[in-house]
Amino acid sequence: MRAEPAIAILLRALEVAVRPSQVTTADALELVSGPLCGIDPTRLRALGRALRIAARIDDPTITPAPSDELLRDVLRGSRSLPTDEKLVDVCATLQQFMKLMSDAHQMIERGAAPAEVLWLLWSGQCIDRTRAHGWPDRLRRQALDGSRSADHDVDAVMALFDAAERAQQRYRGVIGVRNFVLSLQEQHLAAEPVSERGVQGDVVRVLTAHRAKGQQWDAVWIAGTQEGQWPDLRPRGSVLESDRLMVDGVGPAMSPSALLAEERRLMYVALTRARRQCVITTLQVAEDAGTQPSRFLSELEVPWVHADRRPRFTTSLAALVGKLRLAAIDSSNSPAMRQAAMRTLDELAGAIDDAGLALVPAAASSTWWGMEELSVRETPVRESDEPIRLSGSAIDSIGDCPLKWFLEHDVHAEVPRGEATKFGSVIHAVADFIAKGEVPQDLDAADAFVDRVWRDLRFEAPWQSTAERAIAREAIQRFLNYHQGAQRELVGTEDEYSAQIEVPTPDGGTEQVRLGGFIDRIERDDDGNYVPIDLKNMKTPPAEKEIPEHAQLGVYQLLLREAGYDVGGAALVQLRADEKGSPDFPKVQIQEPLPRESPTWIELKLGDAAQTLRDEAFDARENSLCKFCAYRTSCPTQTQGKQVLS
Ligand code: SF4
Structure with missing residues (x-):
């Protein structure tokens, strides 16, 4: 459900209504340009420009923040809207939207149920009965005019309301809305058959035998009745083992004979969906090892029509x-x-x-793929007068393959985060809590903390969860040893730093670069120098020869230097790897302090990356990680991609 565009926007609005002060730039852009507010890109751009002009007037000594950050500040209530006469309409639209969000927030604070808040957002009707948007009317009109996507969106929203109705029987207020949003974001199995609500009239329904239960048609075709597929005797729910849940607890796994009986019942269900005619198709390959008809077909004892070769005509x-x-x-x-x-x-x-x-x-x-002329965007992806935003990890990614970086960050075609990154988040959180004294410096206490969140990580199989859990315990032990034996004084954890600097670019010019990031730990050595520490959970740490110009560490050093500190180098602390000769201590990879003379190697790297982004030179650059890349099938350097692009 959460992937439905109409649902995604309402969920995002609900999330923001719970915590309006934490609205992000991505939230702000998506909501303001989405159907709940409806400011189009041209007006949004004009608003952004006006906000930057106003910021420059407020404080002429600093370069104004990017327009999306200023817009975010408006939604957070920490910045006023511009007073430009030409923008009266757009400001009024935005104010009405902010009123709607504020009403939603107040309702949540007063303990309203998820469905009530959702209705306010969807209807657009504020508490004082003014309207913030006309999205439902617009969708209804488009659906009546025959728009399938509008019809689908209405169905999706109705399914969301059904889910919200059920959720309100459990919790209300902040916890209720939060739990509701979380439960949908984590949903992996479609609980609401969104796409089937709009089915009407004389149509062919294509659905599974399970979904067909309780319905009947004059004619039914049953396809895919192959041995091995139906009956499917593979153990069910190998990850969640949901089939073992009984009324009174967890029961034994299903035996093969019980599975066979269940599959036979399912075949009976499929056969009895037909009122007048039922056609079953199957494939029989002559070779012994070839695919064979389901054993259930011989049990039916009906005469078969054999077609000995492929159909003469195409069937699709x-x-x-x-x-x-x-x-x-x-x-x-x-x-x-x-x-x-x-x-x-x-x-x-x-x-x-x-x-x-x-x-x-x-x-x-x-x-057809590969037929389109290459298009050229008339306006740049980034405003030409805004600084280029970069982080330490972006520099290496852009250097490795600009195309991949562009698809992930500008196109937002990134694949969902894997368990490896969630594992890292858990270990980082524990390390942070230990450092702040919120979890005792004791392996069992820290381990108990991990246990509380571990069950929410979804691994492919139980054995993976068990193996990773053991590795997590070892990682925590290494962190504790590092933390307790640290030679330097700890002065901060998970602190956010940002800076704007000018860097030289390869074409001989300069670029303004805005850097930002959270630093896992900052330590101070005996000479008073600050040392940024990056905690890592990598299965394979980088080679030692890469550390002197490791971009992330370089950026952290630069951030601290720009904040006015003397910086004494930086370090990666590898929590999944032992230090040579010191078991249970993490491997520590140290980077020397940045040279005093500018430009330093990291400023040159930043300049390279900034120019790539400014020139929009997003070339595909083949590298050792291509075999893991999610964009292989549309990449011109790969065989699969060439089929698409040329
Ligand atoms: S397959 Fe390789 S070259 Fe192509 S986009 Fe991915 S990383 Fe870049």
Whole structure:
């Protein structure tokens, strides 16, 4: 559900309504440009410019923060809206939206249920009965005009309300809304069949046997009745083992014979969905090792119609389009044949349904991969007068492959965080609590803290969870040994630093770069120098030869130097790896202090990265990590990607 665009925006608004003072720049941009506020990109850009001008007037001695940060501050209530006459409309829209969010916040504080707050946000009607937006009316109108996406969005929102109704039976107020948002964000199995609500009229329903329960049709086709697939005798719920949950506790795992009986019952359900006619299709391959019909089919004792070869005609539109495309480009075909194939494709591409929607969109050459001309964006991704924002990790990522970085950060096509990063978050949190004295400096106490959150991490299999849990305990032991035996005085943990600096770029110019980041630990040596420490949970620490120019450490040194401290180097503390000769102590990788003369190596690296971003030179750069890259299938350096792009 959370992936539905309409639901995602309402969940984000709910989250912000719970904690308005912590609204982020991403929240601000998404909400203000989304349907709850509806400020279009042009007006948003004008608003951003006006905010920056106002900030410059407020304090001419500093470069104004980027416009999205200023917008975030407006939503947090720490900055006023500009008074520019040309922006009266956009400011009024934003004020009305802020009123809606403020009303939602007050309702939550007063203990309202998730569904009540959700209704306020969705309807757009503030407590004083003024309207912040007309999203529901707009969607309803579009749905009535035949828009499938609007119809789908309305269904999705209704499903969200169903879920909210159920949630309100448990908690209300801040905890209720928070739990509701969290439960949907963590949802991995579709609890609400959003896409089936809009099914109506004479249509073919494609659904699983489970979903078909309780319904009947005149004619039913059952496909995929192969031995090994149906019955499917693999153990159920190998990760969650949900099949073992009984009314009175956890029962034994299902035996193969019980599984077989359950699959047979499911086949019975499928067969009895038909009122008049039921057609079952299966595949029988001659070889012994080939796929065979399900054993259930012989139990039916009905005569079979055998088709001994592949169907003469293609059985799917996709296959037909594929065949026609092949015929159109095959130079061994006669020109007349190739033209006929193109004509048929054109006819298919022009076929529309009653609502005017294309019936075979895949036949239109405009939808074929690799056919589009490269497009050029007229406006830059980043405002030319705004500094380039960078972090330590970004420098290496941009250097490794600018295209991958662009897809992850500018296109937001990043893949979900894996368990490795969540593991790291848990260890970081424990280390922070120990350092701040909120968890005792004792392995068992710290371990008990980890136990409380560990069950929320989802691993592929129980054995992985067990193995990683043991590694987590070892990592905590190493951290405790490091913390208790530290040679330097601890002066801060998880502190946020930011700075804006000018760096030289490879083309001979300069760029303003805005740096930011949280530093895990800051320690002070006997000479009063500050040393930033980065706690790491890497399975393979970087090679020693990489440490002298490790970008993240370099950026941390720069941040502390810009904050006015003397900096005495930096270090990576590897909590998953032992120090050589000192078991149970973490491996520590030390970086020397930055040279005094500018530009330092890290400023040069920042300049390189900044120019790549400013020039928007997002080339694909093949590297040793390509085999793990999520964008291989659309990358011009990879075989799979070439099929798409050329
Ligand atoms: S596959 Fe390699 S070159 Fe292509 S985007 Fe990914 S990291 Fe870059």
